[in-house]
Amino acid sequence: MQIFTKAKHVSDDALGLHALNDLPESDRQPVTDHLSRCPHCRQRFAEVREFVSFLRLAAASQTATRPYVIH
Secondary structure (H helix, E strand, O other): OOOEOOOOOEOHHHHHHHHOOOOOHHHHHHHHHHHHHOHHHHHHHHHHHHHHHHHHHHHHHHHHHOOOOOO
């Protein structure tokens, strides 16, 4: 997986994995360093984290209100 685009920004895949705390160890520091210097990528990362939080909340709400039943 490419962690940077041709324009030298963090790729969408890398941002998503980073937001999920699932970015490979070897890629974490370069991404973190880039986010500290690039306002564009920091903004995109904030948006991805917000979306991930929304999905986690929705999934938790769904599980709490309608548990899966296996027949």
